[in-house]
Amino acid sequence: MSRREMGLGLAAGMTALPFVAHAAKMVGIRQHGAQGDGRNIDSGAINAAIEAASRAGGGTVLIPAGRYLCFSIRLRSKVTLMFAAGAVIEAADPERHDGHYDAPEDGIDQLYQDFGHSHWHNSLIWGDDVSEVAIVGPGLIDGAGLTRDGPGARWKKQAGERPLSMRGMSEADIAQLEPAAAAMRGKGNKAIAFKNGRNIRLSGFSILKGGHFAILATGTQGLEISDLSIDTDRDGIDLDCVRDVKVERCRVNSPNDDGIVVKSSYALGRAVAAENILIRACAVSGYDMGSMLDGTLQTTQQIAPDRDRVxxxxxxxxxxxxxYRNVRIEDCTFTRCRGLALETVDGGVMEDIIVRGLTMREVTTAPLFLRVGDRRRGPEGTGIGAIRRVSISDVHATGIDHRFPASIAGLPESPIEDVTLTDIDLTYLGGGTAEDTVRRPAELADAYPEPSMFGVLPAWALWVRHAKGLHIDGFAARTQSADARPPFVIENAPGLRVERTSLWSVRR
Structure with a gap:
């Protein structure tokens, strides 16, 4: 390693390494042939540096300032990648550059989840069954050569596969978003992917245009993600079948899909709960892609690919x-995006969820959406799931789309149980009509869950159906323009308790 690279490592702060033992061996990527000129492919050199650190029993791979054009980078246990300021790893484009991404794994049954969830190796940076791995430092991962697309699940039940807002799309429209698996050979569709990882730290860097997932962690334990800025064209951070995870102080801008999302799919070939998760002090948004990182915060895009708002x-x-079990979401902001969604539709039980301290501005659908559904995308014997023991408190939301009040929607055979709403303050744009008051939405038990699935709802502040033991203590809501609907519509809610409400709508 050159003196310059050693200096960069020292400047980055060895004491800041998540795994201090990795400071014992410092490996420079330029020593292994990396050019950093944005023209030559440098993934071979970076992989050689990672292997050198791994053979030494662990170490730190230093990425100095420069633009490193790369195909797949393969992480190894006990290795830290450390970005220096000005370091950029750019995803190469197999249609323009000489090379390709690692092939998606064979033998993965893509029956109950889509292609993106079912493969990890076809990524810019990936780790399979690795432990004590970190990516840190003030660099940038630029996913310019990644694709956001990929095939959907092979499960093709008529209902529940896609949001109802996509019903008007043609087969050609769908095919553009979900190409055949053969079209994915050689392409990369994730910036960072982990499968069955343990003790992983991601901190300090930014991701631009991360593909299908900027970060996908499946079956991973002991994951900590902090101080990232992600501005991407589809999902930001996906935590699938994970345990003991912390996400803190991250900014995620994702107008086309979810910002931070917890899942419990069948990607590992069995049902695995997502549990013991903390999401704290994060900011999610739906500005035009790229305009969060460059600071312009553009608002040209109005509609997401599912034809709902961003x-x-x-x-x-x-x-x-x-x-899902034992999930906490606290002190987070939502700006120009959809509100909090808690959904179980494939047989899993959601329990012991604590949400507190949310601030939302320009909410493009419902500020709160709790849904038990009966999609049952899973093997034979998959049943109906449940939601129980959810506490939501200290939520302040403004600029809410009038069509979608806060909603708690269970099923007759599986009501949502023991939800507490405390100190909720909501401001809606208003605009509901007298005709809207008589709407009686269908159950839509097997539909894909989205706040828009029921259409315009008959209440403007809170709509509840099939909920048991709901306790509301401190609920203030208002509209900014006239709305003819009642503030609350509540059906089939045994054990309901309501205290301290303040509801006010502009008169026509």
Missing amino acids: TGRIKLGTESNGG
Whole structure:
């Protein structure tokens, strides 16, 4: 390693390494032939540096300032990648550059989840069954050569596969978003992917245009993600079948899909719960892609690919075979995006969820959406899931689309149980009509869960159906323009308790 690279490592701060033992061996990528000129492919040199650190029993791979054009980078256990300021790893484009991404794994049954969830090796940076791995430092991962597309699940039940907002799309439209698997050979569709990892730290860097997932972690334990800025063309951070995870102080802008999302899919071939997760002090948004990182915060895009308004948001769901336990979401902001969604539709149980301290501005669908559904995308014997023991408090939301009040929607055979709403303050744009008051939405038990699935709802502040033991203590809501609907519509809610409400709508 050159003196210059050693200096970069020292400047980055060895004491800041998540795994201090990795400071014992420092490996420079230029020593292994990396050019950093944005023209030559440098993934071979970076992989050689990673292997050198791994053979030494672990170490730190230093990425100095420069633009490193890369295909797949393969992580190894006990190795830290450390970005220097000004370091950029750019995803190469197999249609323009000489090379290709690692092939998607064979033998993965893509029956109950889509192609993106079912493969990890076809990524810019990936680790399979690695432990004590970190990516840190003030660099940038530029996914310019990644694709956001990929085939959907092979499960093709008529209902529940896609949002109802996509019903008007032609087969050609769908095919553009979901090409055949053969078209994915050689392409990369994720910036960072982990499968069955342990003790992983991601901190300090930015991701631009991360593909299908900027970060996908499946079956991973002991994952900590902090101080990232992600501005991407589809999902931001996907936590699938994970345990003991912390996501803190991250900014995620994702107008076309979810910002931070917890899932429990069938990607590992069995139902695995997502549990013991903390999402804290994060900001999600739906500005035009790229305009969060460059600071311009553009608002040209109005509609996401599912033909609802721009997405963003924090969500539990949609893939929900294994369920969710012990999840905390606190002190987060939502700006120009959809609100919080808690969904289980594939048989899993969601329980012991704590949400507090949310601030939302320009909410493009419902500020709060809780849904038990009966999609059952899973093997024979998959049942109906459940939601129980959810506490949501200290939520302040403004600029909410009038069509979609906060919603709690269970099923007659699986009501949502023991939800507490405390100190909720909501401001809606208003605009509901007298005709809207008589709407009686269908159950739509097997439909894909989205706030828009029921259409315009008959209440403007809160709509509840099939909920048991709901406790509301401190609920203030208002409209900015006239709305003819009542503030609350509540059906089939035994054990309901309501205290301290303040509801006000502009008169016509």
